[in-house]
Amino acid sequence: MREEIDHQLPLIKIENLTKRYQDTTILSALSFYLAPEEVLVIMGPSGIGKSTLLSILANLESYDGGHIQYDSRLFDRIAVPLPVVFQGTETLMPWMTVMQHLLLVAPNLEEAETRQILERVALWEHRLKKPSELSGGMKQRLAFARALACQSKVILMDEPFTGLDEALKESLYQLLKEVQRERGLSIILVTHDTREAEKLGNRILELKSAEMLIEKIPGSSD
Amino acid sequence: MKRWMQSPLMTFAVIIAVWEGIALAQWFPETLFPSVDTVVKALIKLGAEGALISRIAYSIGIILMSMVMSLLAAAVLLWLSTRYKSMARQIGYLEAIFNPLPGMAVLPLVILWVGVTHKGMLLIMMHAMVWPIWAQMRVRFDALKQTYAAFMKAYSITGLRAGYHVYFCGSVGELLSSIKTAWSRGWRALISIEMVFGMVGTHTGLGWLIYERRMYMDTAGLYGVLLVIALIGVAVEQGLRTIEDRFRS
Numbered sequence: 001m002r003e004e005i006d007h008q009l010p011l012i013k014i015e016n017l018t019k020r021y022q023d024t025t026i027l028s029a030l031s032f033y034l035a036p037e038e039v040l041v042i043m044g045p046s047g048i049g050k051s052t053l054l055s056i057l058a059n060l061e062s063y064d065g066g067h068i069q070y071d072s073r074l075f076d077r078i079a080v081p082l083p084v085v086f087q088g089t090e091t092l093m094p095w096m097t098v099m100q101h102l103l104l105v106a107p108n109l110e111e112a113e114t115r116q117i118l119e120r121v122a123l124w125e126h127r128l129k130k131p132s133e134l135s136g137g138m139k140q141r142l143a144f145a146r147a148l149a150c151q152s153k154v155i156l157m158d159e160p161f162t163g164l165d166e167a168l169k170e171s172l173y174q175l176l177k178e179v180q181r182e183r184g185l186s187i188i189l190v191t192h193d194t195r196e197a198e199k200l201g202n203r204i205l206e207l208k209s210a211e212m213l214i215e216k217i218p219g220s221s222d
Numbered sequence: 223m224k225r226w227m228q229s230p231l232m233t234f235a236v237i238i239a240v241w242e243g244i245a246l247a248q249w250f251p252e253t254l255f256p257s258v259d260t261v262v263k264a265l266i267k268l269g270a271e272g273a274l275i276s277r278i279a280y281s282i283g284i285i286l287m288s289m290v291m292s293l294l295a296a297a298v299l300l301w302l303s304t305r306y307k308s309m310a311r312q313i314g315y316l317e318a319i320f321n322p323l324p325g326m327a328v329l330p331l332v333i334l335w336v337g338v339t340h341k342g343m344l345l346i347m348m349h350a351m352v353w354p355i356w357a358q359m360r361v362r363f364d365a366l367k368q369t370y371a372a373f374m375k376a377y378s379i380t381g382l383r384a385g386y387h388v389y390f391c392g393s394v395g396e397l398l399s400s401i402k403t404a405w406s407r408g409w410r411a412l413i414s415i416e417m418v419f420g421m422v423g424t425h426t427g428l429g430w431l432i433y434e435r436r437m438y439m440d441t442a443g444l445y446g447v448l449l450v451i452a453l454i455g456v457a458v459e460q461g462l463r464t465i466e467d468r469f470r471s
Binding site: 055058059060082083084086090091093095096100104105107146150 | 373
């Protein structure tokens with residue numbers, strides 16, 4: 001059974017968002033919101049503009065029109081605006097240990113909190129290892145732990161499970177859902193994988209074209 | 223292959239054995255091709271007179287000083303080229319102009335500007351060392367920027383935190399490798415400069431000692447100094463390689 005989400009007080013509200021690259025319109029007048037404690041999946045084929053949309057929300061790219069309203073509750077405790085879990089694990093740093101990865105993004109993170117996060121993603125025992133000594137799943141868990149270390153209520157994820165095998169994906173889906181519930185996180189997840197969207201999303205938005213964003217109900221065959 | 227077979231000492235042992243073989247065969251006059259023990263005796267004599275140690279200390283001192291100055295200069299150039307795109311291009315052009323020029327090629331200009339002085343020697347050494355460091359580090363910094371720019375922006379990693387944790391720690395391997403290249407270029411330049419500077423009256427390090435031994439027709443001593451130069455070069459190379467291997471593992 002899917003949880004009840006409070007849609008009255010969105011954490012992020014996007015209205016008429018437009019993004020252009022020279023003469024090409026990538027996103028045109030898109031509007032949607034992110035409710036507290038929900039996993040919002042943005043789906044669509046490759047190249048449609050999903051990652052651009054996520055980059056705009058993470059303030060990595062500018063936009064040409066519209067409005068993004070972030071709830072002031074988002075910025076109570078967090079060190080960075082919105083942490084992003086990027087596609088693949090290339091943004092892990094080969095010269096840093098697991099622990100150092102967390103301290104890089106959150107230098108003031110207390111030891112107890114660091115331990116709690118790493119234990120939650122089953123990396124505490126590997127805290128002194130470098131990425132080259134970790135398996136694919138461990139690396140992905142580290143990327144997720146790094147985002148958790150920022151103590152943000154919202155996490156953005158850009159196709160984080162691409163390239164992993166199905167068994168590994170399943171275990172990571174479960175971990176993500178558990179941690180999301182425990183910490184009351186809101187997540188915007190970008191993916192092109194329908195199964196992943198169905199498994200993780202409380203709501204699914206399908207980006208059909210620059211201006212067409214359709215809301216799908218998870219579990220429906222449409 | 224066994225570890226000792228790959229050691230540079232093995233290379234030296236082979237060279238010495240071949241050398242001794244040729245010397246014993248007496249294919250060349252002994253003055254031109256002295257035996258190994260004559261070379262070693264000449265070296266011991268130079269050491270006892272104190273000349274060898276002071277010249278080694280001078281040469282090593284100059285190269286270390288130049289290395290520190292080159293690293294600082296390369297750091298400034300790197301900061302400028304990372305911070306300002308237009309500067310990156312301009313410094314790139316300078317590198318393309320100066321990097322291929324051997325130290326000896328800029329020697330006449332340096333002598334004109336600052337004379338046959340220690341300052342001149344340092345300038346030529348820096349010219350030999352700064353460009354390989356900058357070029358190698360620049361490539362690494364570009365790669366790091368490309369990989370981590372979005373991540374650093376998303377997690378607000380800027381300033382000293384980005385400079386130290388991402389750029390510096392992420393390029394220690396390349397830094398060591400560039401120091402190795404700079405060292406070999408610098409060492410080569412130093413010996414040549416010392417020979418030229420010695421010729422015009424600034425009697426300094428090992429390069430001058432080679433020149434001096436040749437003037438006195440002390441061929442064994444000359445070979446001895448060459449051997450010392452080779453041994454120092456190999457020792458430093460091995461030391462840097464060990465640090466590099468330890469870091470990469």
